[in-house]
Amino acid sequence: MNADQVSQAPAISPLSLAERTGSISTAEIISVLKGDITGLHIKQAFSSEVAEEITANFIRNPGLKERKDGVPGQYVGASHYRNDAATYFAQAEDARPFVNALFGTLVDPVRGVFDALKRELHNQGIELRLARSEDGQANVCRALSWSGTGMYALEPHDDVAQVVSAGSNYEIPAVADNTVAALNFYASMPEEGGNVRIWSHKPTVTDRKSQGVETTGYPYSAAYLDAFPCHDFQLKAGDIVLIDGGFVHGVTRQSGNGKRRLLLNCFFGFARPDLVLWWT
Template sequence: METTQVSRTPAISPLAIRERTGSISTAEIISALKGEITGLHIKQAFSFEIAEEISANFTRSLGLKERKDGVPGQYVGASHYRKDAATYFAESEHARPFVDALLGSLVDPLRGLFDALKRELRNQGIELRLARSEHGQSNICRAFCWSGNGQYALEPHDDVAQVLYAGDDCELPVVANNTVLALNLYISMPEKGGDLRIWSHRPTATDRKSQGVETTGYPYSSGYLEAIPFQDLQLKAGDIALIDGGFIHGVTPQSGNEKRRLLLNNFFGFARPDLVLWWT
């Protein structure tokens, strides 16, 4: 009698990543929102002077904290990771003055990008707004640097699981039915390493369960990823990366000069055909 053996090799999902120099466009962002491309890497997207000032503001921020959720790093702002809505939005409200102080009076690329995208989506009958609840609303970004010192500075993970399990009292989980985009603005980068590694794999609920990361998407084991091809984005201060957070991604080890790998980050995606939510 013949038996059929089911392969446990993770499914390969092709990457469609664009890399170029210049300014990021709202048309590219909307294309990523619709799942037409996996990611963008825009080199020299904003000025080194702006990056230097934000980096200095981060270092002296009174809101600078160590993460205590199992993901090693420092941050200013709030993260919804492993939090219910009440906790996350309360932390967002508390952190807002510190986030505002990071950007100061700069003509920074993030707020400009948010406003431009909001105008373009409005022209298409789509609202873009910060995620909110009765407890408050999200900030436009958070700033963080990862401090993992093993095989990865940030272990391989996906961003969808944490959105799916954001809680019944939160408006975010519906976004996980669509493309969850992660937007990173690189403020400071080490001399070597700190690359953004993206694997050609978009895990399913079954895949997450096999790795024990159903509710967090973090971390996937090296053995699980061994046979999956990947692409590294080599980043510098002033670059922007926009990726589909449903694909597994992580950060390679960093070394060289004393500069930290510091970035501004947020997430966004369609909650309804006429609504895009933005959060951290």
């Protein structure tokens, strides 16, 4: 048998998980960026007052929209997913006042993390900034509320395929060679479900091609994922989760009466040894 005939079974990649209560630190964030931690769950990381303010301002936000890109959900802000750079940056500029309005007069906790990380990386000779183009620049976060009705509120996916295939005029494809970190702040959670499930699998380009998700990373089938162990993060409003978005992850079905699941989300990673980019 020659090398071409050796079948490449999708690999199990071990998860390195951490969980604690309190405030997120720049050292922890950098551990995820460097690939030392795959998933970090910080409980009670921001106040319920801020969480409730964000939730109220999402529901009544004049910039609230229904997603029309095949991923069921509502959002405030902009997503680079399946958008060329001109469209994404124009949408980010248009949405900025609505994203800012999510916080009312309270201090934006995502910007707090951005500013702290920027300071720490600067001390290490590394620049952190928002991704940009001639059409504008990314926002610090977007707000998302999933409405999938099957087994998952958000189907299993990876966040890297969309970065690899973002296309010309984007700065972010270079980040796909390194860890694409996904940072989530949970503003509201249903009584039951809505867990983040992460599988012990970091798909390669070949794996994505075999599943027909080469450019989207979405969705991976339950049958494909059966071969891999997984872990559920059980979340409450006020929690933060930071993961290596290259690992397949999804959101379990939500139930309970009434409370919607709402998060603030953003992505970041090294584009060069001296530059970390941040986008949504």
